[in-house]
Amino acid sequence: MLIVMHKEATSSDLDAVIKRIEDHGWEAKPIPGGERTAIGVLRNKGPVDPAMFLDLPGVRDVIPVSKPYKLVSREMRPEDTVITLGEGEGSVEIGGNRLVLMAGPCAVESENQAIEIAHAVKESGAKLFRGGAFKPRSSPYSFQGLGEKGLEILAKVREETGLYIVTEATDHEVCDLVEDYTDIIQIGTRNMQNYRLLRRAGQASKPVLLKRGMWATMDEFLMAAEYIMSEGNNQVLLCERGIRTFTRHSRNTLDVNAIPYMRKESHLPVVVDPSHAAGRRDQVIPLARAAAAMGVHALILEVHTHPEKALSDGPQSLYPEQFQELVDGLRAMNINV
Ligand code: PEP
Ligand code: MN
Numbered sequence: 001m002l003i004v005m006h007k008e009a010t011s012s013d014l015d016a017v018i019k020r021i022e023d024h025g026w027e028a029k030p031i032p033g034g035e036r037t038a039i040g041v042l043r044n045k046g047p048v049d050p051a052m053f054l055d056l057p058g059v060r061d062v063i064p065v066s067k068p069y070k071l072v073s074r075e076m077r078p079e080d081t082v083i084t085l086g087e088g089e090g091s092v093e094i095g096g097n098r099l100v101l102m103a104g105p106c107a108v109e110s111e112n113q114a115i116e117i118a119h120a121v122k123e124s125g126a127k128l129f130r131g132g133a134f135k136p137r138s139s140p141y142s143f144q145g146l147g148e149k150g151l152e153i154l155a156k157v158r159e160e161t162g163l164y165i166v167t168e169a170t171d172h173e174v175c176d177l178v179e180d181y182t183d184i185i186q187i188g189t190r191n192m193q194n195y196r197l198l199r200r201a202g203q204a205s206k207p208v209l210l211k212r213g214m215w216a217t218m219d220e221f222l223m224a225a226e227y228i229m230s231e232g233n234n235q236v237l238l239c240e241r242g243i244r245t246f247t248r249h250s251r252n253t254l255d256v257n258a259i260p261y262m263r264k265e266s267h268l269p270v271v272v273d274p275s276h277a278a279g280r281r282d283q284v285i286p287l288a289r290a291a292a293a294m295g296v297h298a299l300i301l302e303v304h305t306h307p308e309k310a311l312s313d314g315p316q317s318l319y320p321e322q323f324q325e326l327v328d329g330l331r332a333m334n335i336n337v
Helices: 011-023 111-124 148-161 172-181 195-202 218-230 258-265 274-278 281-293 320-332
Strands: 002-005 027-032 037-042 059-063 083-085 092-094 100-104 128-130 164-168 184-187 208-211 236-240 270-272 298-302
Touching (some): 011 027, 092 100, 111 148, 111 320, 128 148, 128 298, 148 164, 164 172, 172 195, 184 195, 195 208, 195 218, 208 218, 218 236, 258 270, 270 281, 274 281, 274 298
Parallel strands (some): 100 128, 100 298, 128 164, 164 184, 208 236, 270 298
Antiparallel strands (some): 002 037, 002 059, 083 092
C-alpha cells in the first residue's frame, strides 16, 4: 500500500499518517520524490483498507501495491532512482542518461596489476574500477583473493586514478571491511539469497550492486533487492550477469528479456555484466552492445592487461585495446558514454 501526499502536505500531516500506520503495528516508509512524498505501508499481513487514510489531511491518494516486492517496485516510486557517487565535478550518476562503465580485472592480483589496468580503463572512459579482493571461487584450491591487502590496493587505485571502486563482499563478516574501503559493495551471484549478507548490506552507508543469482527468477531477484532496501538502504543497483541454461556455447546466457522487465518493474538502476554471461572474450563486446542498445544504466566488464596470466576469469577478460574498441563502438551507436 502506498499513501501519496499532496505537494502542499506539511510535516505534521506526514507525521499523522505515519502514526496511524504504526498504531496498526505496521511499518511506515516515507519515500521522498521530486514531485511528491509518498509513504509505503510495510509488514501488513492482509489487505489494508484505503479509507483508513483517505480522511487524513494532506493525503491525495492511496494506491494498493500488487507486487510482493514493495520498495523495489515502480508502483512505489514511479521515477528512476539515480545513484550519485562523489560530489561536484568528479561525481558520477548511475541511473541517468549516461551509460556508466565499470571495468577492471576479475581479481586484484597485485598493486602493479591493478594500477596498470586502472589507468588503461580510465583512459578509455571507465568511471569505476572493478576487482575482487574476496573471491567466491568454485574450487577451494583456486586463488581466493588478496583479502584486506586487495582492498588497500583498491584504495590506492582510487587515490591515483580518481576512479570509484566496486568490489565484492562475500559474507556479512567481511562486509564491514569492504564497506570501509569501497564506493559500491558488490554482492555476487552465489550470494543473491544470502539473507544475512543482504540485511547487512541494507544497513551499509554505501550503494549495493546486487547480482542476479544464476538460477534466480525475477521475483526472487527483486525480493533479494527488497531485503536490502527493507533495512533502509535505498541505493541498490540490479545487475543481470547471465543465467544457467542448457547451452554449451557460453558460460551462461545473458537474459536480455530481464532488462526491459527490470526497467518496467523497478525504479532501480539496471547494470549488465556481459563478461560473466559470456565466459569467453569473443562474445563480450556483442553482448555489451546489445545491453547498451537496450538502455541499461551501466556495464560492468572484466579487463586485464595479461589475461592469459590472470588468476581468475582470464578467458572472458578483454584486452585494454578491446575495451577501447567497445567504447568507440558504443559512441558510434550514439550511446552517451
Ligand atoms: C565477479 O564479478 O568477478 C563475480 C564473481 O561475479 P558473479 O558473482 O556474477 O559470478
Ligand atoms: Mn570474475
